[in-house]
């Protein structure tokens with residue numbers, strides 16, 4: 001503030017902004033580039049002066065302009081703050097660390113472990129969980145006979161038709177040894193649920209021959225179920241591959257040339273919890289020449305397929321394929 | 326001297342900002358339609374930046390699975406990928422708008438012929454680069470689009486040599502060539518952009534038609550020197566547009582990612598996610614269609630089995646026309662109503678483009694007999710021809726005293742307005758190519774007519790008032806500026822809240838796309854606040870919008 005002293009009283013005459021403004025105006029008027037044209041001023045009067053000031057010095061006072069700039073800079077800073085977490089995009093995800101199958105507890109959507117004794121027998125609802133990597137679904141089945149009682153699934157020997165290799169399927173787990181789990185990715189061309197799913201005994205009949213996708217059964221599948229003497233099936237609607245859930249998902253009809261990989265389960269009888277431990281049989285993804293799969297199921301742990309599900313994996317029931325029919 | 330001023334002066338001196346050949350801008354040109362090129366450029370830069378980030382992860386030997394990897398595993402990978410896709414979409418749409426706007430205002434006339442031709446070539450390159458980029462996903466839609474494209478090329482025996490050059494070992498899942506060409510085409514676009522930009526700066530903006538109604542439409546050095554300097558006003562305005570564009574490019578696709586199970590007709594336009602892999606049996610359940618910006622070509626391929634004829638009507642003739650139009654249109658007038666033939670062609674090009682695109686979307690790959698083609702394409706041509714034949718060019722003078730609307734024009738305009746309303750109802754009731762084709766030219770004529778006729782009606786009585794600034798308008802402008810200032814404060818608060826929450830969004834998984842939505846909104850707020858700043862600081866009371 002510029003002040004004049006009059007005896008004891010100080011009298012303010014000009015505040016700094018006004019002073020700054022006048023200074024700037026005078027400089028502008030003297031500047032040859034923006035010279036103030038006094039002849040025009042005489043001719044046009046105030047209008048000329050106002051226009052001149054507005055154009056060359058700016059109508060907005062410095063304080064307000066600073067405030068506005070502050071607002072814009074504020075949002076600019078906020079924008080940068082918003083971009084920073086996005087820079088995580090530059091950090092490559094670390095997925096190659098998976099070298100072995102994790103031991104994963106099966107949990108429900110709220111995160112609490114599911115009870116093996118509560119899994120319904122012969123449920124037509126697709127029940128799956130991701131294992132060992134994200135995006136790789138596995139069936140969780142509690143197998144029963146045609147009257148709906150759980151059946152003990154014994155260990156058995158499974159043959160891979162494509163290679164002739166044999167391996168031992170360990171059988172069912174749980175209170176009745178009736179719970180089994182298989183990869184839900186069809187070994188023919190990779191169809192996933194709902195195109196491949198479990199057919200409980202009451203759906204393995206000729207009525208299903210004319211059902212719409214995804215629960216048509218082929219006549220060959222029906223015949224194969226009869227001759228193998230199994231009440232229920234896993235069937236893929238894409239091209240009709242059929243698997244026997246009671247015997248390690250051994251193929252019953254083509255076009256598949258491989259059984260579904262078995263996902264090994266462990267049942268803790270004291271808590272009734274279920275854990276996924278690993279996979280046996282063939283690798284989930286056929287590899288190598290002519291689609292012959294690796295004999296080593298851990299081949300599936302490659303980082304290009306996904307990232308590990310970790311020590312928990314959620315069981316979901318995405319749909320009941322049969323309600324539409 | 327304030328610090329910011331010092332810093333800005335330092336840069337201004339070092340960079341010689343005021344000596345750059347960037348042109349100055351008259352007051353009335355601060356609205357988006359004069360800046361469409363800047364919008365295209367903004368979309369271009371966004372797409373280039375996001376593309377370079379994707380390049381860090383994309384593996385051309387495993388096209389589809391590396392796309393899936395980027396979406397599922399890379400932190401915010403899906404945000405970058407979807408906005409890269411929509412950045413390209415925005416660029417295509419904005420390029421069309423930019424082109425047709427300049428077509429209608431006659432911006433291809435002397436001395437801008439070369440500028441125009443470079444622009445058309447850039448459009449071709451953009452479409453090509455987008456097609457290749459789309460193919461890189463390697464999903465069933467991309468591979469079938471490549472198959473269709475390859476089929477078209479290989480049905481002309483002389484051109485089959487191009488296939489391995491363009492696509493390499495595409496069928497066996499190797500996308501190395503496609504990736505390389507994608508980048509090469511984008512680099513070419515960048516190169517042409519430099520020419521296009523500096524030529525545009527050299528000629529300056531199209532002058533207002535009130536000032537110069539004839540070619541050559543350029544301001545003289547003398548006129549030019551009186552306009553607003555490039556720094557800082559143009560710069561501020563430009564950045565508000567750039568950030569707004571980026572905001573929409575980020576927000577829209579990431580919001581769309583949450584739409585599940587769209588009907589098939591909407592999928593080509595509104596679905597940023599890839600379709601299943603072609604080797605998955607799920608692929609059998611997907612109706613194949615090309616990317617939306619090639620739907621029209623895809624449909625024209627259904628008109629005839631002769632590939633040469635198809636290429637002529639679908640690609641070569643429209644392209645030649647666009648390239649040659651500066652030399653075909655010899656009149657010196659800029660007003661579209663004084664170039665009725667070219668105006669008509671323009672309307673028909675837009676109509677046919679939209680119509681054929683929607684047609685290709687509704688019934689992809691279904692052959693069309695000649696009679697049906699005529700039924701679809703003739704009505705718009707007749708409507709446009711009749712409409713243009715009857716509309717008279719009305720000169721809007723400065724000292725007009727009363728409305729100059731002739732009774733005939735009034736009747737005609739009423740008829741067109743009624744027809745337009747009727748056809749809109751027809752489109753809503755029964756959306757088909759025919760109804761849409763009738764509706765679009767009527768809509769354009771209606772707007773053209775309304776724009777021509779309104780000034781005489783609404784401005785006739787005001788013409789007595791001298792254009793000097795009234796006290797009142799200064800007051801109301803001040804009020805508006807106060808409001809704008811309040812809005813800026815609110816925007817800052819909202820942006821800060823969003824930026825706070827944005828840190829908590831997980832980098833992968835279902836929720837991660839919210840990051841894109843939020844960041845997009847913050848960008849929109851930034852762009853809007855800069856635009857408000859521009860309004861408050863620079864808007865003058867006597868500034869009219871043209």
Ligand code: FES
Pocket residue numbers: 186187188189190191196236237238239240241255256606
């Ligand atoms: S993919 Fe399952 S039968 Fe072909």
